[in-house]
Amino acid sequence: MLDPRLLRNDPEAVRDNLKRRGFSLDLGQWHRLEDERRTLQVEVEQLRNARNLRSRAIGQAKARGEDIAPLLDEVQSLGQALSSREVRLDEISSGLDKLLLGLPNLLDHEVPDGRDESANLELRRWREPVEPGFPVLDHADWGSRTGLLDGEAASRLSGARFTVLHGPLARLQRALIQFMLDLHVSEHGYREVYVPFLVNRETLEGTGQLPKFADDLFAVAGEHERFLIPTAEVPVTNLVRDQIIDVAALPLRYVAHTPCFRSEAGSYGRDTRGMIRQHQFEKVELVQVVRPAESAAALEALTSHAEAVLQRLGLPYRVMALCGGDTGFAAARTLDIEVWLPGQQRYREISSCSNCRDFQARRMSARWRNPETGRPELVHTLNGSGVAAGRALIAIIENGQQPDGSVRVPPVLVPYMGGLELISS
């Protein structure tokens, strides 16, 4: 959520910033609601004050044994005027809330202009793609040839966009997850957390998936409204909801492995081959909660932690600064890491690292006590994949492929594979 005060004080600046995303803010509507809210709130509060004063007087008169009938008459009319305005104020307020909850975050100044991913800016590369000198099967072909990746079985079980992994490939995914968790915990200073995969509406509003993006989520039928998490960012970031965090505890760095569930509504026909885009996938997620002054540096650090995973695995990648039009709802600035996939002859997103500044914190009411002011102030939150296990698996299959069709296990994963160095079937 944006700071309502900023919207009040400098609406044009907000509108212009959001325009860089291709989002058009209707300032007229905003002003109509806001003006009426202000007037109504002043009136309601004055009426309540009048009522409270009289009610108190009634209590005192009663205590003295005086006749309270005249006072009761006086307060009667107040009540009616009050309740009609209260009803109206509620309507206006919920209209404003709805509008406010639907506004994306402001973009950082350094975010490049542009309307879609073609305008994203490449910041750096690690290891140029090399020509393997033999035809590399893409992961889907390799998977069906080896029988280790079974889309047909998955579709019988669940439908499209699910995968069954077999044998050493299933183990390789587990190895990847273990390796990534260990790396972030032991070398990057993250605390491992295990969190629920089903969350309520408030939690999803806190991180910004709701109310706007309900179509992307799986809702679970049952007595209570629950949703499958689309990313661990949701439960992990919400750990600080309604908290006032001691300054000594900051920065908080959490790492969690969870499955992620996405309905992928609106992406019909895209990436239907293989396991690039699934309804269910595994991911290791990094979340940081930091003091506002430190969030820009924290984004660089968090991104480098995700990069370290790919470097240890020996996978070529590049880092992209997303342009305004490609930056997600809650993010002020996002850096994507794209891994090279020889089977597709292109880079594909494997991690997305975002600084959400105080956008999620305001929705969640996540604060810290600033020793300089002595007052609770909003924290900044960041998140990033470190990294998506399913896509890392694809990258290993395609980058580690040998001329004979086997796949070389990255050396750092060999211990996690019980010493297995080559996967062939």
Add this chain to the structure above:
RNA sequence: GGAGAGAUGGCCGAGUGGUCGAAGGCGCAUGAUUGGAAAUCAUGUAUACGGUAACCCCGUAUCGAGGGUUCGAAUCCCUCUCUCUCCGCCA
């Protein structure tokens, strides 16, 4: 799933219709005392929103959440959520 108890400020804990934003204690902050500290004493110590340019001041709201009754609700009624105890079931 069955039976019962409960949810109050950073924490503990009073409060069953009328200056209750809420006694008291702990903790914390500042000051006094001290060579310094402990102890003691004094004062202060929630958040949000609005009136405002303002962390002074004034108002409104907040005692798990949402409704209701009432001139007036932490206190009464309804619904929901959560926690605890016992029984059952279960990985």
